[in-house]
Amino acid sequence: MSTPSGSTAGYAVELDGITKTYPGVVANDDVSLRVAPGTVHAVVGENGAGKSTLMKILYGAAKPDHGTLRVDGRDVSFSSPSDAIGVGIGMVFQHFKLADNLSVLDNVILGDEPMRRSRFGRIDREAAAVRIAEISERYGLAVDPHAMVRDLGVGSRQRVELIKVLFRGARILILDEPTALLTVQESADLLGRIRGLCEDGLTVVFISHHLDEVVGISDAITVMRAGRVVADVVPGETDVHELAVLMVGSEPAALPLRARGGERPARLQVTGISATTDSGGRLDDLRLEVGVGEIVGVAGVEGNGQDELVDALLGTLPLSAGSVILDGRDLAGESTAERRVGGIGCIPQDRQREGLLLDQPLWRSQLLGHLHDRRLARGRWLRIGAVRRAAEHVVATSDVRTPSIDLPASALSGGNQQKFIVGRELDAHPDLLVAAQPTRGVDVGAQRAIWTRLIAAAERGTGVLLISADLEELLTLSDRIVVMVRGTVVAVHDAETATVAEIGRSMTQAVA
Known part of the structure; x- marks a missing residue:
């Protein structure tokens, strides 16, 4: 990771002029994004609009062809996710990255074991379990550290993923479609937890296709289309319909009429x-x-x-x-x-x-x-x-x-x-x-x-x-x-x- 250079006060995350191309595709085209600390900043757009690529760049899983990243006002350059984790950025992916055959505790410390060893050279599992319990209590993410992941429902697995990034000291969380696999009740619970994270000083970049959730939870919304930012809006000044139009670039097509009901073979x-x-x-x-x-x-x-x-x-x-x-x-x-x-x-x-x-x-x-x-x-x-x-x-x-x-x-x-x-x-x-x-x-x-x-x-x-x-x-x-x-x-x-x-x-x- 590069050494800090320059300073821009007031933002937890800044991306300026980010451009990233793949063979035949311009995934990000001169994208700029500014996220204030302690807020939920939503990024929305159609599938393929460039959201995931932008988040991979912020998380160190991809390198931009051009552009600048700043975290807490300092220029950074990531060569891997471990660099991003090192400055306090964590990401929870839509498709969970948990090992079903391991316990919650083992999933949380997996890859972080060298930092959690006791003075006898063994992994300090007791200290890790205490830390997991502290995070669970502080943020309302109830989960048994000793439960096997294969026995957990989707909502509990989501909580494990959140605990995992918080365990590593993340202060800036990228949440990619966090409610996509959840029930209505689980989604409402998670959204409440996200607001609680921000109230505790954390910053959340929120990716979601559920526009009602976006309007309800966000402090700011960035809309992307075809690899570019097309609008930055405030939830109180927009609605679900306007966001959909901004994302697609036109009014959503009407569904075909269909006669429903009636007797059928x-x-x-x-x-x-x-x-x-x-x-x-x-x-x-x-x-x-x-x-x-x-x-x-x-x-x-x-x-x-x-x-x-x-x-x-x-x-x-x-x-x-x-x-x-x-x-x-x-x-x-x-x-x-x-x-x-x-x-x-x-x-x-x-x-x-x-x-x-x-x-x-x-x-x-x-x-x-x-x-x-x-x-x-x-x-x-x-x-x-x-x-x-x-x-x-x-x-x-x-x-x-x-x-x-x-x-x-x-x-x-x-x-x-x-x-x-x-x-x-x-x-x-x-x-x-x-x-x-x-x-x-x-x-x-x-x-x-x-x-x-x-x-x-x-x-x-x-x-x-x-x-x-x-x-x-x-x-x-x-x-x-x-x-x-x-x-x-x-x-x-x-x-x-x-x-x-x-x-x-x-x-x-x-x-x-």
């Missing part, structure tokens, strides 16, 4: 299915139907059987009772590959772990879930030309912004990754689409594009099972909304007349 019939997983997840006499061209939403507090339902439909979770019928065909005994070929498409909830080959060229991800599609492969032989053409078609028709399908999937922004997965699944024209959190972590423009594709699929006759933690999404798209509690359906709502409050009451009625 059954596409999917799930009759009394039960199952139990090794980790304690379960389905308990679950029953639901999805009609031809119907969108059925699934609501529920996380961990109430939604993941198990997806696995049961795809054939990766054996059933102890009940049946799954698709277009009159009992799927018992069919493998996942047979079910996929037989008409089931799937948008997985974790795009990076389940939906893409991150380190491979993007076109290879076209094969995930479709390796037995005779248009793409014959036996053991891939039809490379056909696979590439299919990937090019998805990119063109789904507005996936990438200069080449030969770039690794990891080079795409999260929203563009998601649009590729959605396009891939819908281009196969499935009879049933299982869509798990299809717009999680994407911007308002990508969300509209994905919603439009789901509506169009339903209009063509595809039955859509929409599993989402976003109740507004469920109300906007669904014909009916079923609520899951402890692995079974406890309520069914008409989406056109239901309210968020009604669905919320159904979700919590039997959880306590």
Whole structure:
């Protein structure tokens, strides 16, 4: 890290004239950003607008081609994240970087052990546990230091990530989509904790696609588009609609009109299915139907059987009772590959772990879930030309912004990754689409594009099972909304007349 030179009072972070290019892409184009100490400063923009690259530069994970960074008025130059950590900058990523097979304590001290050794040369675990407890108490981040991470819910894992950066002495926190994986209740709790961090003197750079959260929590907002800053606004002088227009550069496109409700022939019939997983997840006499061209939403507090339902439909979770019928065909005994070929498409909830080959060229991800599609492969032989053409078609028709399908999937922004997965699944024209959190972590423009594709699929006759933690999404798209509690359906709502409050009451009625 460079030695301090110069001083600019009044800002915790300053970025001046930051420019960063990748092959075929100008990620940041003369970007300047100033963040006052003790504030929440939001940075918003479409996926691919340059937010993530800018944050990687601030965190030392990428070096700018041009431009200057200052922290607390001093010029700095980072060659790695450890340099950024050394001046008090910590980053919590949207996709958690925790080891499931380790305890909370071990995850927190991982990589920081040499600084935490006792005088006998062993890691001072007792001192580390005390420090973790102090941070938890001070900032309201309740978590058991000795719990195994694999046993924690998403909200608790988020708290571990925050504790991890605070444990290392971070005073400036970069939070990348911190509520993307959380329930409504968990999100509200976390946002309250963030305000508490600022009241204690910390500074937060907040990246989020939830514009209502941005307006509600931020002290200042910077809007980016196509790699440049297009506006700096104050929350009290703007609103969600104006932010969306600034991000996209135009009014958001209206959703296509669609007749909802009414009697429909059954596409999917799930009759009394039960199952139990090794980790304690379960389905308990679950029953639901999805009609031809119907969108059925699934609501529920996380961990109430939604993941198990997806696995049961795809054939990766054996059933102890009940049946799954698709277009009159009992799927018992069919493998996942047979079910996929037989008409089931799937948008997985974790795009990076389940939906893409991150380190491979993007076109290879076209094969995930479709390796037995005779248009793409014959036996053991891939039809490379056909696979590439299919990937090019998805990119063109789904507005996936990438200069080449030969770039690794990891080079795409999260929203563009998601649009590729959605396009891939819908281009196969499935009879049933299982869509798990299809717009999680994407911007308002990508969300509209994905919603439009789901509506169009339903209009063509595809039955859509929409599993989402976003109740507004469920109300906007669904014909009916079923609520899951402890692995079974406890309520069914008409989406056109239901309210968020009604669905919320159904979700919590039997959880306590």
